[in-house]
Amino acid sequence: MFKRNIFICLFLALVISCGGDGKEMISLHPMQEKMAYADHETIMLELNEVSGLNHHMPKSLLIIHQYLNNETTSGFITNDLSVLTTDKVQISTINDSSILILEPSNNRLIQYDIEINSYEIISDQGRGPGDLYFAEELSTFNDKAFVGMQGFQLSIFDCSMDLCVYEKTINTDFNNYSIDATEDQIYVLGISPFGNPQDSDPLNSDHNLFHILNYQGDVLNSFHPAYDDRSPLVRNRLSSGGMIKTYSNKSLILIAFDFFPYLYEYEAGGDLTNIFQIDNFVQPIYESKESLHSGFSAGLIYGNKTVIDLTTRVDDEWLFLRLYERRNIGFDHVNVTFTGDEWYTYLAYNVERRELYKLGDDIKTTPGDSRVLHVLDQGIMVNNDGKLKYITR
Numbered sequence: 001m002f003k004r005n006i007f008i009c010l011f012l013a014l015v016i017s018c019g020g021d022g023k024e025m026i027s028l029h030p031m032q033e034k035m036a037y038a039d040h041e042t043i044m045l046e047l048n049e050v051s052g053l054n055h056h057m058p059k060s061l062l063i064i065h066q067y068l069n070n071e072t073t074s075g076f077i078t079n080d081l082s083v084l085t086t087d088k089v090q091i092s093t094i095n096d097s098s099i100l101i102l103e104p105s106n107n108r109l110i111q112y113d114i115e116i117n118s119y120e121i122i123s124d125q126g127r128g129p130g131d132l133y134f135a136e137e138l139s140t141f142n143d144k145a146f147v148g149m150q151g152f153q154l155s156i157f158d159c160s161m162d163l164c165v166y167e168k169t170i171n172t173d174f175n176n177y178s179i180d181a182t183e184d185q186i187y188v189l190g191i192s193p194f195g196n197p198q199d200s201d202p203l204n205s206d207h208n209l210f211h212i213l214n215y216q217g218d219v220l221n222s223f224h225p226a227y228d229d230r231s232p233l234v235r236n237r238l239s240s241g242g243m244i245k246t247y248s249n250k251s252l253i254l255i256a257f258d259f260f261p262y263l264y265e266y267e268a269g270g271d272l273t274n275i276f277q278i279d280n281f282v283q284p285i286y287e288s289k290e291s292l293h294s295g296f297s298a299g300l301i302y303g304n305k306t307v308i309d310l311t312t313r314v315d316d317e318w319l320f321l322r323l324y325e326r327r328n329i330g331f332d333h334v335n336v337t338f339t340g341d342e343w344y345t346y347l348a349y350n351v352e353r354r355e356l357y358k359l360g361d362d363i364k365t366t367p368g369d370s371r372v373l374h375v376l377d378q379g380i381m382v383n384n385d386g387k388l389k390y391i392t393r
Contacts, residue, residue, distance in 0.1 A: 028301075029286040030238060030259065034228040042262065042277040045349070045356040053357070058315040060375040061348050061359060063391060067373070067380065068346060068360025081388040083110060083119045087370040090138035092145070093377040094159050100145055101388075102138035107131075109138070109147065109157075111164055114390055122157065122164050123147075130155065130166030134175075137243075141181040148179035148188055154217075170217040177240045180313070182248040182268075185220070186213045189242045191235075209239055210255065212270060223270030224255060231296045234288045243311045245319060247351055254319055254351065258308045259284050263319075263349065278347075278356070282306040282325070304328065309344070312375055319349040320375045344372060 032038055050057065050065050057065075065071070083101070090102040094111070100122070101110040107125035109132060112118075123132050134150035143160040144167070154170040174190030181187065190211050208222035227238045241258030246268070253266040261281030265274040284305035289297045310322040322344055329340035346359040362373065374381040379392030 025290045027288045029229065029234055029288060030227065036225045037272060037275060040275050042275045044279055045276050046279055047358045048355055050357050050359060057348070058318055060377065060379055061314060061318060061320065063393060064346060064373055064375060064380045065359045067391065068362055075393040077392050079114060079117065079390040081112060081390060082117055083112060083388070085386045085388060087383060087385050089383060091374045091376065091381050092138050092140040094140060096378065099376060100138060100140060100164065102135060102147060104135045107133055107135050120163055123166065129169060136177045137179050139180045144181065146179050146181050146186065148176035150175040154179060154186065154188065170213065172217065178242055178244045180244050180246045182246055184214065186215065187244050187246055187253065188213065189244055191239055209242060210244060221270045223266065224264065231288050231290060233296050234286065237286060245311055245313045247313070247316060249316050250351060252351065256308050256311050276354070314375055317350060317352055319351060321347040321349065322372065323347065346373065
């Protein structure tokens, strides 16, 4: 067992300066004492090698390991998809031949048939039933697809036939950033709005982030305390990147946040069991300013960082993680080019053995390259600036 030790004294800095408009307080986040379960012990997850796991690791994770480590690709089958998307999409499997692609920036849900290489737009941007607006995350379970949206809504699609069709909308009291489902429950990361007269007190941080709903939209339970800071901007930024994945066959939940090096393990009802820490995680720093006259402002400090960019449940026993890494990024004004290093690290976590494995690194040829990898049930998807390539074997 290990105590959290990554929050060095720099993160606790609080500066008060006097300017022309009065006092301004500057604080750097995260602060350990403001984290959920700040006094809870953590278990350090050391990175293991994949070698020797060929008979235990799902097919898609083995493919991505081979792809990243330049191992033999003679048995690979590739398919360039005919649809052009964006560099940031959510992709999920429906069945052996069909996948769903969510474009959050375009509020578009696409169903793609890999066998016949054709696609249909299932939902587009709009305010009506079945439309998408402020879409955040896609999840599938059995024959249903779920889309979480910031606009206080969850959309459910029935995918039991050849094409998914809109089934219903669930209205919520919060903005929905992450979503997953089981047979009879829906799990969401839902954050209360602020800034409008009808909203709750924006300075109040005493609330939970994750909610368990039934299929009628009733909240059955809420869990995981919000980051304990009076600034709603800080709370929202450090919480909205949360990701929830459920493992109904094991009655557990895994939660990760983009800015934190932790995997929070819960029982299915919302009781915390363990906190695991990812080794060699470079903590991003977030600066908050509070002025007596101008209120709150906040933003990331540009520097080295690790960010958990994506999590995906694989085969009911694995969690796939995509980590964005940045080191020493700068700009060469003489040669008019960026310098430094950017890459993605791909990991796989076994929820039964509680072991973390490194699948490989994908080094960017130049800073700003946008190639990212996704895992599906039977293969992987390479997204190169919106151009998708499916690889299986």
